[in-house]
Amino acid sequence: xxxxxxxxxxxxxxxxxxxxxxxxxxxxxxxxxxxxxxxxxxxxxxxxxxxxxxxxxxxxxxxxxxxxxxxxxxxxxxxxxxxxxxxxxxxxxxxxxxxxxxxxxxxxxxxxxxxxxxxxxxxxxxxxxxxxxxxxxxxxxxxxxxxxxxxxxxxxxxxxxxxxxxxxxxxxxxxxxxxxxxxxxxxxxxxxxxxxxxxxxxxxxxxxxxxxxxxxxxxxxxxxxxxxxxxxxxxxxxxxxxxxxxxxx
Amino acid sequence: xxxxxxxxxxxxxxxxxxxxxxxxxxxxxxxxxxxxxxxxxxxxxxxxxxxxxxxxxxxxxxxxxxxxxxxxxxxxxxxxxxxxxxxxxxxxxxxxxxxxxxxxxxxxxxxxxxxxxxxxxxxxxxxxxxxxxxxxxxxxxxxxxxxxxxxxxxxxxxxxxxxxxxxxxxxxxxxxxxxxxxxxxxxxxxxxxxxxxxxxxxxxxxxxxxxxxxxxxxxxxxxxxxxxxxxxxxxxxxxxxxxxxxxxxxxxxxxxxxxxxxxxxxxxxxxxxxxxxxxxxxxxxxxxxxxxxxxxxxxxxxxxxxxxxxxxxxxxxxxxxxxxxxxxxxxxxxxxxxxxxxxxxxxxxxxxxxxxxxxxxxxxxxxxxxxxxxxxxxxxxxxxxxxxxxxxxxxxxxxxxxxxxxxxxxxxxxxxxxxxxxxxxxxxxxxxxxxxxxxxx
Numbered sequence: 131x132x133x134x135x136x137x138x139x140x141x142x143x144x145x146x147x148x149x150x151x152x153x154x155x156x157x158x159x160x161x162x163x164x165x166x167x168x169x170x171x172x173x174x175x176x177x178x179x180x181x182x183x184x185x186x187x188x189x190x191x192x193x194x195x196x197x198x199x200x201x202x203x204x205x206x207x208x209x210x211x212x213x214x215x216x217x218x219x220x221x222x223x224x225x226x227x228x229x230x231x232x233x234x235x236x237x238x239x240x241x242x243x244x245x246x247x248x249x250x251x252x253x254x255x256x257x258x259x260x261x262x263x264x265x266x267x268x269x270x271x272x273x274x275x276x277x278x279x280x281x282x283x284x285x286x287x288x289x290x291x292x293x294x295x296x297x298x299x300x301x302x303x304x305x306x307x308x309x310x311x312x313x314x315x316x317x318x319x320x321x322x323x324x325x326x327x328x329x330x331x332x333x334x335x336x337x338x339x340x341x342x343x344x345x346x347x348x349x350x351x352x353x354x355x356x357x358x359x360x361x362x363x364x365x366x367x368x369x370x371x372x373x374x375x376x377x378x379x
Numbered sequence: 380x381x382x383x384x385x386x387x388x389x390x391x392x393x394x395x396x397x398x399x400x401x402x403x404x405x406x407x408x409x410x411x412x413x414x415x416x417x418x419x420x421x422x423x424x425x426x427x428x429x430x431x432x433x434x435x436x437x438x439x440x441x442x443x444x445x446x447x448x449x450x451x452x453x454x455x456x457x458x459x460x461x462x463x464x465x466x467x468x469x470x471x472x473x474x475x476x477x478x479x480x481x482x483x484x485x486x487x488x489x490x491x492x493x494x495x496x497x498x499x500x501x502x503x504x505x506x507x508x509x510x511x512x513x514x515x516x517x518x519x520x521x522x523x524x525x526x527x528x529x530x531x532x533x534x535x536x537x538x539x540x541x542x543x544x545x546x547x548x549x550x551x552x553x554x555x556x557x558x559x560x561x562x563x564x565x566x567x568x569x570x571x572x573x574x575x576x577x578x579x580x581x582x583x584x585x586x587x588x589x590x591x592x593x594x595x596x597x598x599x600x601x602x603x604x605x606x607x608x609x610x611x612x613x614x615x616x617x618x619x620x621x622x623x624x625x626x627x628x629x630x631x632x633x634x635x636x637x638x639x640x641x642x643x644x645x646x647x648x649x650x651x652x653x654x655x656x657x658x659x660x661x662x663x664x665x666x667x668x669x670x671x672x673x674x675x676x677x678x679x680x681x682x683x684x685x686x687x688x689x690x691x692x693x694x695x696x697x698x699x700x701x702x703x704x705x706x707x708x709x710x711x712x713x714x715x716x717x718x719x720x721x722x723x724x725x726x727x728x729x730x731x732x733x734x735x736x737x738x739x740x741x742x743x744x745x746x747x748x749x750x751x752x753x754x755x756x757x758x759x760x761x762x763x764x765x766x767x768x769x770x771x772x773x774x775x776x777x778x779x780x781x782x783x784x785x786x787x788x789x790x791x792x793x794x795x796x797x798x799x800x801x802x803x804x805x806x807x808x809x810x811x812x813x814x815x816x817x818x819x820x
Binding site: 187189208209210211212213214219220221225226227228229230231233234236237238239241242243269287288291 | 675678679681682685686688689691692693694695696697798800801802803
């Protein structure tokens with residue numbers, strides 16, 4: 131990595147390897163995310179996209195390489211403390227708390243970081259402005275929401291911790307195209323209006339690359355291609371693998 | 380009874396008298412085959428050592444008849460109730476009555492509890508029973524923190540009850556410490572053991588956790604039995620001091636409470652005192668739990684029950700969250716144990732068998748995991764019910780088994796499965812979450 135970049139990236143993943151038992155899922159990954167960027171990570175099932183996101187959070191731990199956040203090495207920091215550095219995650223499969231109300235789910239996001247009452251209120255206002263549906267459903271149990279609403283709740287919950295870096299794992303998974311577009315629009319709004327840095331892991335390469343400033347393509351635990359979103363969209367191998375041949379829905 | 384009285388059922392399910400009769404006949408035939416040898420013929424060794432036998436066709440016929448009739452009744456009930464998954468529309472007046480009962484049941488129970496010693500002053504049996512019920516209410520509320528809120532299945536809860544009881548018994552008999560000094564100590568010691576249990580099981584969930592906690596409960600009991608020099612082994616500890624009202628004994632002596640107040644001494648005074656003591660301790664448990672639920676730690680417990688991975692992603696320290704749940708639950712178990720020791724005056728390992736753990740767990744599950752009122756109601760029914768059916772002795776467990784199975788079919792989430800949210804952002808919305816069915820995707 132050259133040290134020519136004018137500013138240090140917000141997140142720098144360097145040569146990271148991670149494994150589940152003997153199966154190596156990441157085989158030396160380099161990814162950089164600059165402040166105010168939307169970065170998309172695309173790849174097929176089992177390429178290691180989700181593992182990379184989880185490894186940034188320390189589960190599983192990186193066996194080699196370093197992860198730097200805002201200039202600090204966070205490779206060995208416990209998971210719950212990483213979240214307190216204001217890196218928020220909307221995990222794969224949404225994972226909202228089904229028996230708790232929408233209000234409680236959102237409060238859970240705010241609980242981990244010490245925030246004042248005013249900051250909490252402001253966070254709620256922001257979430258409701260992005261996803262008015264959540265305000266309508268505030269007293270309902272999380273498990274009673276539709277899939278799209280649950281995704282909104284998962285993102286809203288992550289936003290309640292006032293993150294500087296938001297990591298989203300497959301936010302469009304299993305959603306109708308119209309709802310998926312709403313989710314992507316909300317991410318764009320967050321990036322443009324609040325300057326939020328976003329890492330988005332997606333199989334829906336078309337949507338993700340159109341949204342992202344830059345993208346990385348991951349195959350079998352390695353980054354094989356990188357470039358701006360529009361560059362990657364033009365690449366014939368990307369079109370063949372993820373857009374035309376491989377419509378995963 | 381005519382089969383046509385059954386309500387029309389769903390189209391997919393066959394109904395009608397022919398179907399019911401056929402089913403009942405098949406059941407009866409199976410019963411006939413099964414019981415013909417078991418019941419129908421009785422063999423015994425004769426006086427000369429030969430085998431003699433005689434027939435009991437009357438009993439057999441009665442049994443087969445019972446199966447036939449029972450099969451019809453069960454089928455009718457099933458058709459009347461409909462398939463298990465359907466939603467039953469509850470009529471408006473019933474709904475209103477139920478919400479009224481729901482709002483006033485807890486305060487009414489509380490008032491009644493306070494009045495029990497007044498109403499039943501002369502009925503020692505009822506007072507003793509109430510104290511027993513309240514002890515289990517407290518144990519249930521304590522275990523509810525671990526099982527109901529944090530979702531950690533603990534089958535060895537009786538261990539903490541035992542730690543609390545032995546802490547008080549040994550501290551009081553060896554060092555002459557008073558109940559009020561020992562009570563917090565018993566809680567602290569039990570909480571300490573709770574953390575000790577918590578550490579090795581941090582990574583375990585569900586069935587694996589249950590097995591380890593079960594073993595932990597047995598270990599504590601076996602240590603108590605075998606550590607004769609300290610605990611007296613199977614002989615237990617006797618002569619445990621009775622509690623005092625902040626130093627004033629409740630006995631017949633000159634400086635007893637009765638003498639000081641200038642009233643006639645009665646042994647009931649002590650029972651009434653014990654009653655209010657356990658009531659206060661149980662209410663304290665309840666109050667602390669309700670308060671904790673509204674704090675981040677309580678919310679973290681509940682979130683942990685729902686989804687551990689999501690909790691980690693949100694920056695919750697899963698380790699401390701689990702350990703505090705174990706410690707809090709264990710502490711209340713320890714308090715209850717200390718009370719048990721002072722009430723009995725004598726404790727032995729026999730009081731702390733797995734059966735106690737199972738009973739408390741049954742109370743929590745039947746009451747509806749996480750519901751404070753449900754746990755109290757379940758303790759009342761279970762312990763009170765046990766006593767009511769004392770006369771039926773050998774059928775007692777049978778009746779209880781059937782009642783539990785039926786309750787779990789009728790209300791799979793326990794008596795009170797509803798969970799009250801703890802965060803309100805605005806006044807309640809019109810749509811109650813209970814009216815909306817859970818959906819995925």
